[in-house]
Amino acid sequence: MESVILKYEAQIRLAAFIGIFAIMAITEIFKPYRKLTQSKLKRWRTNLTLVVTNTVLAKFILPVTAVFVAQQCQANDIGILNYLNIGGSLNILLTVIALDFFIWLQHVVVHAVPMFWRLHRVHHTDLDYDVTTGARFHPIEILMSMMVKIGVISFLGPSAEGVILFEVILNGSAMFNHSNIQFPKWVDKWLRYILVTPNMHRIHHCVGENETNSNFGFCLAWWDLIFDTHMWNAKQPDDKFVIGLDTIRDPKDCVNYWGLFKTPFVGKVTAYSLNRRKF
Ligand SMILES: [Zn+2]
Ligand SMILES: [Zn+2]
16 A cells, blocks of 8 residues: 555555546535635636645745655654554554644644744635635745644654645645535534544634634644534624635735735734633
C-alpha cells in the first residue's frame, strides 16, 4: 500500500483534486443551497488566481516539502512514531488523525492572536460561500502554515505515505465542507459526529462573532466536539445568515485580487479576535 501511494503521488493528488472539485462545482450549479450575492465569475477568478499564486510561491520560497521532511525523519529515526517504530497502516491512521488535530489547533490560534487574525481574515472576507472559498488564504498564512506543518512532522515522525494521504484528505474535505450544498438535516446531524460538513463549517463563516469563533475543524469534527468549540446552529437560519465579516465588506477588498493582499494591513483588529472580545 505504501509504495503505491508514493509511486502514484502526483496522480493521486491530481485525481482527488479534479474529481472532488468537479463533483462539488457541478452540484453547486444544479442544486445550490444558498443564493450567491456576488458575481460568481469575479469571485472564482479572484479565489483561483490566489490559489495559483500560493502554489507557485510555496514552490519557490520553501526549499522542502512536507513529504520530503517526513522521509528525512524516517531515514534518521526522528519523531515519536519513528522512535516507537510504528509503521504501516497504523502509522498512516495516526498521522492523519494527529495532523488534523494540529491543523485544528493552528486554526484556533490564528483566530486568537490578533496579528495572525489579520492574515486569516482573507479566508473570512469572502462574501459568498462555495467550493473556491476553501482554498482562499493569504500567501503569508500559507507559508506560515507550511512551516508549522514541517515542525509538527519533525516532532511526530510520520510516514511519507501518511503525509500524502493527509494532504489529499485535507484538500478534499476543505472543498467538500466549503461547498454550497445541503444534506438532509438528519444525515448532516449524524455525519457531524465524525466529519466537518458544509452546514458545520458554514457557521464558521457567518458574520456573528460567536459563530466565527466556533467550528474550527477542517476534516474531523471530533476536536470541536471534544474541546467544546462546536456550534450546532447559528443564531440566524443557515440559508439566511450573512457570510463574511461585518468589518470588511467592500467588494474592492473582498472580491478583488489585490484587495486580498492588502487585507492584513488595513483597519483595526476588532472583537472577532478572541482577546478583543467584549463580553
Ligand atoms: Zn477561521
Ligand atoms: Zn473556511
